[in-house]
Amino acid sequence: LPVIVSGIQPSGTLHLGNYLGAIRQNIALANDETARSEAFLFIVDYHALTTLRDADALRRYTLDVALDYLALGLDPSRASLFVQSDVPQLTELTWIFLCLTPTAILEKGVSYKDKVAQGLTANGGLLTYPILQAADILAYTAPGRDLVVPVGADQKQNLEISRDTASRFNEAFCPDDPFFPLPEPYILDEVSVIPGLDGRKMSKSYGNTIGIFDEGKDLKKKVMSIVSDSTPLEDPKDPDADNTFALIRHFATDDERAEIAEAYRAGGYGYGHAKKALLGMIDRHFGEARERRRELAARPDDVRDILQAGAEAARARASDVTAQVRDAVGFLN
Numbered sequence: 001l002p003v004i005v006s007g008i009q010p011s012g013t014l015h016l017g018n019y020l021g022a023i024r025q026n027i028a029l030a031n032d033e034t035a036r037s038e039a040f041l042f043i044v045d046y047h048a049l050t051t052l053r054d055a056d057a058l059r060r061y062t063l064d065v066a067l068d069y070l071a072l073g074l075d076p077s078r079a080s081l082f083v084q085s086d087v088p089q090l091t092e093l094t095w096i097f098l099c100l101t102p103t104a105i106l107e108k109g110v111s112y113k114d115k116v117a118q119g120l121t122a123n124g125g126l127l128t129y130p131i132l133q134a135a136d137i138l139a140y141t142a143p144g145r146d147l148v149v150p151v152g153a154d155q156k157q158n159l160e161i162s163r164d165t166a167s168r169f170n171e172a173f174c175p176d177d178p179f180f181p182l183p184e185p186y187i188l189d190e191v192s193v194i195p196g197l198d199g200r201k202m203s204k205s206y207g208n209t210i211g212i213f214d215e216g217k218d219l220k221k222k223v224m225s226i227v228s229d230s231t232p233l234e235d236p237k238d239p240d241a242d243n244t245f246a247l248i249r250h251f252a253t254d255d256e257r258a259e260i261a262e263a264y265r266a267g268g269y270g271y272g273h274a275k276k277a278l279l280g281m282i283d284r285h286f287g288e289a290r291e292r293r294r295e296l297a298a299r300p301d302d303v304r305d306i307l308q309a310g311a312e313a314a315r316a317r318a319s320d321v322t323a324q325v326r327d328a329v330g331f332l333n
């Protein structure tokens, strides 16, 4: 019986990489009644604060992620959807874990290293980011359940640090009866790195994203700007080397995928045709979610209620875990 745990930064508009790499799996695993799983899905505003300096934007992005999740079909009765900073126990766990973490490990963190390599000043939040993420995951530990973390490939290092953090705690304080399970990354190969408009990993920082809820002219403009090579219309093309097909494969039915791949290889099928097909598939895939999102956006109080109920459930588990951790390290409970 797994506990599904997954976080998303409210640092901008969510894109198809976030959706295909994580959100879709999060929702499917949480909604699956036969799995008898528990799910904690959260919006990591503490983490976003490592880069954002705009209170209104942070508030807006945070609510936007909640709206996105609900519009995309998350059933709030099957999952606790909440905002990270509503669970202050996480900062206490982070401190305790930090006291067990060699600084050399933090300095190897990819985001931290990148920043320093660019000659920029990295703040302490960015340095200790992976340990807050370990707290995010381990706080929802439940006896006899595995912790499963659906993410994209870019979170591999952070997940390893979470596992090491769990081990370090167990070794230091309860070697004979390990308290924390080692969290398991759930990374599906086919969607582990979704490419963006230019073929690099889809990422806000590259400006190569398609928003999950882009539609109409905006969406069309982005899809038409997907980078393709200069093979003439009539020549055969390799679908597996094309950025448009890389997205088509995730939205097509099996038959459509096979048909379009065949058309690429046969020649006479241009990248423009492929882009049109992709556009149609995105509209089809997200049509209902767009409608639901518009309806939900008109009822912000309902969304706040869902986040509050989620936060209560999250706090209940996190404070239980934190009490046991406090006891294990020798704090007076």
Ligand code: TYM
Binding pocket: 005, 006, 007, 008, 009, 010, 017, 018, 019, 020, 021, 022, 023, 044, 047, 132, 133, 136, 137, 149, 150, 151, 152, 153, 154, 155, 158, 191, 192, 193, 194, 195, 201, 202, 203
């Ligand atoms: P974030 O907010 O950058 O991304 C959210 C999720 O989307 C995935 N993702 C992608 N997957 C495939 N292809 C892409 N191009 C792509 N871009 C993004 C990410 O892998 C992620 O799963 N540190 C995390 C947030 C976090 C977290 C956690 C995740 C905080 N605490 C605890 C899991 C568990 C982050 O910045 O994700």
